[in-house]
Amino acid sequence: MLVPLPQPYDFALSTARFHVYGRDAANVWHEGGLHRVVDGREVRIEEAVGGVEVTPHDATIESVVLTLLGASFDLEGFAAWAAREDPVLARLVPALAGFRPPLQPDPFEALVTSITAQQVSLQSACAIRSRFVERLGVRGERAHAFPERDRVARASETELVALGFSTRKAEYVLGLARSDLDLDGLASLPDEEVQERIVALRGLGEWTADWFLARHLARPHAWPAGDLGLRKAVTAFYGDVADARAFSARFHPFENLSAHYLLTGLRVLPPV
């Protein structure tokens, strides 16, 4: 069934992050479509006129797919703002027309994914995370469900280390899974309180909290200032910047979309 998305929508560009860093057992690319377990069922998402074709389909799946594909982002407002306010994005936004940053629909998945990506290359992170997903996630036809929090809570440190986690990261993941933090409840809190609660957990720092706000909660003002990739993109497009966090003021009120467009812009459209 067709799930409509605001047009234009560039499916290939928007979903590239699910396969350019290596095999990802939770987001499997197969014959031009993305396979992922949603609400316990494996779903195939593929390009279609006016949106994406989703099979199987029901109301819950549609809602998760819309979240996954970032349907809520105000791209029109962003494009109009960029054309007026920022010469770099005025070039990037039309050149990347139809790019809609995908989101992480589940908070536990978002945080564990960030832990795996701390400090190491995205390729290393993807390889390790994929083994984790295959080991602890319920298998679908082609994709595995991302492991459930309570299943991870029952795993052992040794088990995670055997998958390639450092001892520290194994502790962080288990600590998160076993913590009493209400992850779904974070969605109802303002940015600063979400930050505080995430950073209070061992192994989850400012960078992880920023990406949680950006990629899970889709908060417009999220700006992962500490991110190495984003810092490289900012330098490439704007030159050296003294304070990466303060520089985000320039992108207000579209900090999150700006960060995503700068990162994707650096990947596919090097600066002039």
Added chain:
DNA sequence: ACCCAGGCATTGG
């Protein structure tokens, strides 16, 4: 055999 890659906690000044 190195070195770097989308951090973080710990330790010492």
Added chain:
DNA sequence: CCAATGCATGGG
């Protein structure tokens, strides 16, 4: 408050 250090894998 800031600097130095260890972490463990994948790719160059």
